[in-house]
Amino acid sequence: MDQFTVPKFIEHKTKIIGPLTLQQFIFVGTAGALAFFLYFVAPFPIFLMAAIVLVGGGTALAFGKIEGRPLPEILKGFFSFLFKPKLYLWRKKVGPPPKLRKEPAPKPGEPKEPAVPAVAGKSRLKNLSIHIETK
Numbered sequence: 001m002d003q004f005t006v007p008k009f010i011e012h013k014t015k016i017i018g019p020l021t022l023q024q025f026i027f028v029g030t031a032g033a034l035a036f037f038l039y040f041v042a043p044f045p046i047f048l049m050a051a052i053v054l055v056g057g058g059t060a061l062a063f064g065k066i067e068g069r070p071l072p073e074i075l076k077g078f079f080s081f082l083f084k085p086k087l088y089l090w091r092k093k094v095g096p097p098p099k100l101r102k103e104p105a106p107k108p109g110e111p112k113e114p115a116v117p118a119v120a121g122k123s124r125l126k127n128l129s130i131h132i133e134t135k
Contacts, residue, residue: 023072024062031058 013021020028035051042050064071 020062027058027062027072031055 013023016022017025031054035047035054038047038050038054061071061075066074
C-alpha cells in the first residue's frame with residue numbers, strides 16, 4: 001500500500017474573477033470605480049493625482065504583503081491597537097533576591113541584631129513575611 005504525505009496548513013482562497021480573489025477584486029474595482037467617477041467630476045490634474053493614489057492604494061491593499069501577512073490584516077491590527085483601550089501594569093521593583101542582598105557589616109562595639117527581629121504587636125502573617133524575607 002502506498003503512503004502519501006498530506007500537506008498541512010494550506011491557506012488557499014478561491015479565485016473568483018480571473019486570477020483575483022473576491023477581496024482583491026473589491027479593492028481594485030472600488031479604486032478603479034472611484035477613479036472613473038473622478039474623471040468626470042474633477043479637473044484633469046486633480047483627477048490624475050487622485051487616480052494614482054487610489055489605484056496605488058487599491059493595488060497595495062489587494063496584493064501587498066508585509067512579512068507574509070496581507071496588508072488589510074496589518075492595517076486592521078494597527079487600527080485596533082490604536083483605538084482599543086490599553087491596560088498598563090506597573091510592578092514595584094524589588095531589590096535583589098535575599099541571598100544576593102549584602103548586609104552591612106556591624107561596627108565594632110555594636111551589638112549584633114538577631115536575623116529575625118522580634119516585633120511585638122504585629123500579626124502572625126507579618127511575622128511570617130519577615131521571617132521568609134530574611135531567610
